[in-house]
Amino acid sequence: MGNIILTGDRPTGRLHIGHYVGSLKNRVRLQNEGNYDEMYVFIADAQALTDNFDNPDKVRENIKEVALDYLAVGLDPSKCTMFIQSMIPELTELTFYYMNLVTIARLHRNPTVKAEIEQKGFEESIPAGFFTYPVSQTADITAFKANLIPVGDDQLPMIEQAREIVRKFNSIYGDTLVEPEAVLPEDERCYRLVGIDGNAKMSKSLGNCIYLADSEEDIKKKVFSMYTDPNHIKIEDPGKIEGNVVFTYLDIFCKDEDFDKYLPEYKNLDELKAHYQKGGLGDMKIKKFLNSILQDELRPIRERREQYEKNLDEVYRYLQEGTNKAREAAARTLEEVRSAMKINYFE
Numbered sequence: 001m002g003n004i005i006l007t008g009d010r011p012t013g014r015l016h017i018g019h020y021v022g023s024l025k026n027r028v029r030l031q032n033e034g035n036y037d038e039m040y041v042f043i044a045d046a047q048a049l050t051d052n053f054d055n056p057d058k059v060r061e062n063i064k065e066v067a068l069d070y071l072a073v074g075l076d077p078s079k080c081t082m083f084i085q086s087m088i089p090e091l092t093e094l095t096f097y098y099m100n101l102v103t104i105a106r107l108h109r110n111p112t113v114k115a116e117i118e119q120k121g122f123e124e125s126i127p128a129g130f131f132t133y134p135v136s137q138t139a140d141i142t143a144f145k146a147n148l149i150p151v152g153d154d155q156l157p158m159i160e161q162a163r164e165i166v167r168k169f170n171s172i173y174g175d176t177l178v179e180p181e182a183v184l185p186e187d188e189r190c191y192r193l194v195g196i197d198g199n200a201k202m203s204k205s206l207g208n209c210i211y212l213a214d215s216e217e218d219i220k221k222k223v224f225s226m227y228t229d230p231n232h233i234k235i236e237d238p239g240k241i242e243g244n245v246v247f248t249y250l251d252i253f254c255k256d257e258d259f260d261k262y263l264p265e266y267k268n269l270d271e272l273k274a275h276y277q278k279g280g281l282g283d284m285k286i287k288k289f290l291n292s293i294l295q296d297e298l299r300p301i302r303e304r305r306e307q308y309e310k311n312l313d314e315v316y317r318y319l320q321e322g323t324n325k326a327r328e329a330a331a332r333t334l335e336e337v338r339s340a341m342k343i344n345y346f347e
Contacts, residue, residue: 004178005030006146008042008085011062012052015069016209017298018193018202021252022152026185028074030150039080040144040326041070043319046086047136050129051122067315069212072305077318083326084319085140090330094139094337095132101168102135102161110134112157119205138162143330145178152192156182173340187252198227198245210294212301219298223291228283235282241273246286253293262292 007027009015015024031039043066048059063084070082085091107113113133117126129136141149141162149159159182166177192201195208202209210222226246232239241247250269259266266272272289275281308315338344 002037003035003148004144004146005036005039005080005148005150005183006042006141006144006180007040007150008044008140009066010044010048011059011066012048013062013204014065014211014213016202016204016211017294018195018209019069020073020212020301021187021193022185023150024069024073024075026150026183027080030148030183031075031079034079036148038144038329040083040146040329041075041080042083042085042140042326043067044085044140046091047133049086050127050133053127053129063319064312064315065213067319068305068308071308071315071318072212072301074304077322081322081325082319083323087323088143088327088330090327090334091136091139091143093334094143094330095136097337097341098135098138098165098169099132101165101172106161106164107131107134110157110161112154115154134158134161135165138165141180142166142177143333144326145333147178147180148183149180150183153184154192169337169340173337176336176340193252194245194248196222196226196245198243210298212298213305214298214302216295216299219294220291223294224284224287226287226290228286232276232283236279238279239276239281239283241276246283246290247273247276249290250286250293253290253297258289258293258296263289 005027007023009019009023027041030036043063045059045063048062049056052059067082071077075082113131116130116133122130137158138161151159159180163179166179169177194200195202195206196210197206197208199206199208210219214222223246226249228244228246229240231237250272254269256268259268259272263272266275272281272286276286335344339347
């Protein structure tokens with residue numbers, strides 16, 4: 001069997017540049033390299049409902065937003081299969097069977113689940129659906145026999161738990177499921193992009209994001225409000241680049257040719273950093289530089305998004321066609337799982 005890629009996002013809001021550098025850009029690269037047999041990209045609305053069960057309208061609206069972001073960054077329905085998770089009931093059945101292969105204690109130990117529970121303030125009122133998120137994710141992966149899963153590093157515990165469930169199933173019922181491997185961004189600095197306020201994680205709930213759909217003016221305002229070095233008060237003051245969000249972003253987005261275009265007095269980022277650390281370089285100058293770079297990066301994405309927004313029927317057609325294809329694949333796997341478990345009574 002060749003390579004099968006699967007990846008997705010929960011539709012809890014528009015996607016931001018943290019998603020872009022942490023996963024989306026990597027997906028487009030894998031898609032365009034073509035070293036795979038199938039590539040599935042899905043919108044995990046059923047998982048989004050586990051902590052938005054009282055606000056289905058939010059999830060419904062954001063299915064459209066996430067689909068638009070997927071298409072805008074360059075995911076191509078002719079090269080990958082886009083689908084909506086809840087429209088494939090086979091995933092729910094697989095989740096139910098896999099529940100017996102993992103203990104409550106093991107779910108409690110999952111670092112990603114623990115962090116999410118703390119962030120959302122669930123404490124003792126954890127929805128059962130949210131608590132069993134790793135089992136649902138295992139169903140998503142195994143239904144399509146995916147072996148390559150592009151993720152951010154915060155999702156590594158989820159992939160490891162999926163691997164454990166697959167091994168347990170295969171040890172009991174025979175070699176049926178494929179054990180997945182995580183695919184991280186090539187640049188470690190992209191694993192988790194800090195928020196514009198310096199917070200360790202860019203998050204919709206913290207309001208510290210630059211969205212892929214943001215207007216040119218919104219991006220400019222957010223860049224100009226970025227956290228830098230609080231002790232760099234005067235231009236002549238020496239400045240720190242560690243923990244300075246502007247330089248964190250420049251490390252990821254800046255290329256040498258950007259200096260020829262926007263800051264020809266410097267050869268590269270190392271020279272710019274050295275000047276800032278020495279003193280004599282103001283925050284506004286580096287913010288203007290970063291703004292120019294981000295505008296160049298995000299403008300074509302925003303323009304493609306605007307074009308797709310004008311033809312939502314086409315967007316939903318892509319999703320429906322992809323979902324139909326994905327369901328056929330999931331049904332084949334479910335048939336194999338039921339056979340391995342000897343619960344195909346009428347065959």
